[in-house]
Amino acid sequence: MHGIGVFVCHCGSNIAATVDVKKVVEMARLEPGVVHAEEYQYMCSEAGQERIATAIREKNLKGIVVCSCSPRMHEATFRKCAEKAGLNPYMVEIANLREQCSWIHKDIEEGTEKAVILARAAIAKVSLNTSLLPGESRVTKRALVIGGGIAGIQTALDIADAGYEVDIVEKTPSIGGKMAQLDKTFPTLDCSACILTPKMVDAAAHERINLYTYSEIEKVSGFVGDFTVDIRKKARYVNMDKCTGCGVCMEKCPSKKALSEFNSGLNNRPAIYTPFAQAIPNVPVIDPTQCTKLKTGKCGICERFCQAGAIDYTQKDEIVTRKYGAIVVATGFEIIKLDNLEEYAYSQSKDVITSLELERIMNAAGPTKGHLERLSDGKAPKNIVFVQCVGSRCDESKGKPYCSKICCMYTAKHAMLIRDKYPDVNVTVFYIDVRTPGKNFDEFYRRAVEEYGVNYVKGQVGKVAPQPDGSLLVHGVDLLDGKQLKISADMVVLAAAVEPSPSVRKIATMLTASIDTNNFLTEAHPKLRPVESPTAGVFLSGICQGPKDIPETVSQAGAAAVKVVGLLAKDKLLTNPCTAKPDELMCNGCGSCANVCPYGAISYEVKEINDHGIRENRRVAVVNSALCQGCGACTVTCPSGTMDLQGFSNRQILAEVDAICR
Amino acid sequence: MKKITKKDLAALLRFIGENEALYIPGRVSGQTNYVRYNENTDVDLDTLKTVKSAKEVFFPQSETLYTVKTEDGKYRISQEELQNEEFVLFGVKACDMKGIEVLDKVFLSEPVDTFYKARREKGTIVTMACGEPEESCFCKVFGIDCAEPQGDVTLWNFGNEYFWKANTEKGEALTEKCSSFLKDGDEATVDAIKNAIRTVVEKLPYMNLSLEGWDGTKTEEKFNSPVWEELYKPCLACGTCTFVCPTCQCYDIKDYNTGKGVQRYRCWDSCMYSDFTMMAHGNNRTSQLQRYRQRFMHKLVYFPANNDGMYSCVGCGRCVDKCPASTNIVKVIKAFQKEGK
Amino acid sequence: MEASKKRQSEMVQEISGTNPLKCMKCGKCSASCPAYEKMDIKPHQFVSYVINEDVEALAKCDSLWVCLSCFACVERCPRDVKPGKIVDAARQLAVRQKGGSYLVPDEIPALVDEDLPQQLLVSAFRKFRR
Amino acid sequence: MSMNTEFKPKIVAFCCNWCSYAGADLAGSSRLAYPADVKIIRVPCSCRVNPMFILRAFEKGADGVIICGCHPGDCHYSTGNYYARRRMTLLFSMLDYMGIERGRTRVEWVSAAEGVKFSNTMNEFVDAVRTLGPNKRLGDLRCKD
């Protein structure tokens, strides 16, 4: 290409101190195609940009090379500058003389020599650049929130309040999530339901929020701004429009053996049920694995008692296809299985419980109506032992390597509540470290110790041994006293680790959003883009991204909502033009490129191809440039070189290689 | 007529090789090709056919023509020097010798190829009669007598000796130079050797191959024959036949970017390749059938038509031996023969 | 001197196949140990002794011969540090230093209880041959 | 010793845009020196590096080629570096099999935060290539003069 301009920046003395800028200009002039070369103190300054623009106009430059700082810093600046001067922004290349040359080399001669080579490589590349135009894609002004817990509800409310439609897809029959199961919340001891229920009602009543409860994501296609999602609405066997939520059906249902999911399996629920009294929507579902009518065809009691005529045993799953501009993942967490931690005797004794189970026991609407009692014999416990870090901070073979973050605080809460309500109960907490970073958190923990007399012991529990008399012998250690402890307890509460909801794996795959080794969703940048997934248009809210408590979840939910609103506020999105581009004439249609594409951007079509006069139908690869992110995996997989990457083409990179090795 | 005992041959070769470049069939990893002689060369005069023919000594597979370099933004062109030293090519069989004559027709007629011409002038060719012709040989069909090859010097292999006869001035000069290694030999023995070879040749399976109808005429008829449609089908479009052929003379001229400049070089090309004669507008032969046909039409029709009936096939049988799909010029000739009946 | 201390600590790590740096000092090993009361150096301390390169103290302590090699600590350690293996390794070092053996191979079969776990048996031999 | 200090190897480093190129920038802004022999080519992802590029570099006279990408699991394009890892594993194994010095090729995962690692890696790599001396086994003679 003829008509290349080279602009070498001094960057004050940042570059000029170790690179002989004049020499770079002089050497650049000798390169084929270069018609203009100059230097300036600060190319990125207004005056510097003006010089570039002037040169482009006056010398009718076809491509420019700016030898300056990292392209990560000012590539966008110079592209804009070129565009203003009438040059396609993709006809700009940057030679990184600052970060990758002048700042790391001390010797002027050495620095200059390298700078010349870097400039040469950029010139070689730009001479093969082609004008690229970003494509445009439309934005569907609706968001999808996957998960109806506090994270999902808050995100949805914030988006809806900003004026955009939101759908919430929740797999259980009601929104509310784990927070609905909690009794009180730290560090203020508010009643969880009291602060959550109004939000649930708000979400249900919001004109721009649409709830898909008892529903799951079936399929996701499309890309940022234009996702198409299939939602499976599972058969409720209850007509939502007719049901009045009177609850007679649940009373009358003869099949009451199912374990209540909401009460952590501590008591039973009928086959037709709402998870809890304040469920939203307040419409029951029939559990087909429990319902006698659905299993054997006999029964039908609920139908008889339903005055609204809402029962419909013939309902089938329904697939709804909806379009969205953005998707928020808020799939939440579960408590880990304790199979690998048998020493705590969780499976052997009913009186060894998890903290979440304790929440239900403490809750007035729970299986014990809020009375603290042993599940084995209903007696009031006198000695309770709490064990921290059960399955958290563990070797991979035992549990999770991470800290679950919320346990220290909720254990302090539980201990405090028990001592408050039952002052005669001895509470011992075995801890490894007490971690309380957060506003009023350490104060809260100190109150548990100082005001409520909770006995904190530094040391882990080795074993919980159920005794013949029904008590539990806890083998622990007090590392500070250097004493082994054997405590006879009536109840042991395990602070079991949290893990991302198992459903997230499937969802992440559908969204092509990446997950880490612990199944937490990966953020686009751990610090600077913590609520975005690396996949454009997919955002993260709540524990699906990493362990967090309620206030953190709510603030992250809001942050995700803002990101979504920022996206939905746009009418059109510009797509990156540096995408893969196949040469139809050469394509074998073998399918290997689609195999490595992380975005599903490649498909195959049978097309009539005119290959130098030979017309035939061939299967060829087609790239959806709106989906393609330009990684280039396909270009290397393709043996014939049919696939090339615009902006980083084979010939461009080879030209750089040649220039460097010259 | 001279002769040399086989045990003296090594010394002779060393003697020649010390004074000038010597190209001779040598074995590298199981295959025999012409190699530049040095002390470590595994000389192999027993293998009847080298994989590549002797043509590459005069017309190398690739050679640089000139180099362009940039210095301070200016271009400097330096032409490749012509062959300026004498050399000896040793052990050429009759078919390859004839092949060189075919190349002479192409490269020594106007416009003369100076690179080729210089090599021909500086080279002395020592040919060798074929001891044991093989089943794929059919040089006799093209009127070549493998018992008495041309060249500057001709050798006959007999028992413990090679008989040596100079045919040209260059040959005499080489004989003179090597005289200390040579003794006098008798014509009669050589005549007997020749007769023995000719008797064997008569027994070869391809001896009855007829070139009737391949006289450089009936171009259209041959070109349009339906026979090609079946003949080309096994062809894989590789360049094996062309690259082992002693007469194929097509080349491509390409540029190589050395980073410091450009080297313009020429290299053998094959009419079997899809980019052969590729031009800006595309290719004038778009199918393998056309490419396949081109090769044989050139050898058997176009070349004789333009060169007083000289075929550009010498019956060496290398393509018969080496074609991966076992298609070859003999099968082409036979197919037309059959069609003619 | 320093070097030999370091070497000893490395030896313990090598023999035991453990990485003491993985320890998060939870004390679960000591909580699990049935011989805790009789030990002068407690199981969790074994780990820090190795980290602090004081294997000599370990080689002299009584705990080596008190440890039952029940491996409860190994089994329960949440970080896979295996304190029991460290005790075992320190014991080996001690035995190597002392040399000599009171048990004659021929006497062994009579002493063996068929139901004993193999690992315990091996540990026992190491322990009681001083 | 004098030989080794005389020899200035040509090193081509392919760095992915999101992690390693940023890591190199960080090395730069932290003033962590590494030899000027290293020249970086920016590619979107380590999976963009075609074996042809690597061989081409050697052909044209490079003495060493290093590919840097995001750590496995951290790829900006989620899976690119996993493909790159397999490709390079096989390619390097083949080069080794053909008697090309193993030390001339390397893959290193460098995150945007690992300026120190970038600099250390380059120092080590250049040292290793210097010890091996000029690339004689894999290079086109025409590019040598």
Place this chain on the structure above:
Amino acid sequence: MKELLQDGTVNRVLGWKKGDLPYNPEPAFFKSAEELDEFIYDGFCGANLSKYMIAASALEGKTLVLLKPCDSYSFVQLMKEHRVDREKAYIIGVGCKGKLDIERIKAEGVKGIESISGAEIDGDCSTLKIGTIYGEKEVAYKDAMLERCHVCKGKEHRIYDELMLESADTLDSGRFEAVEAIENMTPEQKFAFFKNELSKCIRCNACRNVCPACSCRKCVFDSTKFDSAQKANVDEFEEKMFHIIRAFHVAGRCTDCGECSRVCPQGIPLHLFNRKFIKDINEYYGEYQAGNNVEDETPLTDFTFDDLEPGERR
């Protein structure tokens, strides 16, 4: 075959046609029962006809194709890559008792061959009796077999509509022995070995063009997209480039059919490249045989999170 051709089930037969020498049958399409008189299938029919099925898939109607067990792997691999149309093929899986290498026979000093008996597929395939103009010769069938038959993948066809003829066990050496031998060399020896072998390469592209995996419409070495179009071996680098890249492009797709080594006019053991990749893939990513089925993920378009790092050994 004649019947299938006559009743219109297939439009043509892709098989081998008798050669004009005892050992050079050529791949051929037969369109009539009459033409089939020239059909032959014996020990010299080494050509892998799967490659020809790419072109045949574009033809009208069905093609009856004869595939040896090892050829059937290539066909499956080509199906996987959408290069052949299963619907357009009627596959007769033919038995195989090992295919012969005329070069090996000639290396035994056999010249002037007039006739060969003992290569018939229905014979016992133990000894070849060769009539030459210089007298009778005998060569053991085993000694004349192609390298690939000594490491035979087995008698099973991966795909067929019909089976014909018996196969024989010919496996008698380790598939990776030669590769291991090279791996155990010093770098200097390795380099010398390959330099010696590759210096013979004449860039005729026979290996590429015969290869069922190298079925690109336009090879990178013929295209201008990489500035890699080269014809001649101007420098030894080029051969390395060509053969490394070719092996890399077919890595995970090469079924190890051995055609490249069979056709090389210079006798370069090209399978040593492909087999190195196969060995590495097996060792690093688990046993994999290209062409086994159409479902398996090709190793180079697949990964696991804990794949080993370049240069690491397992």
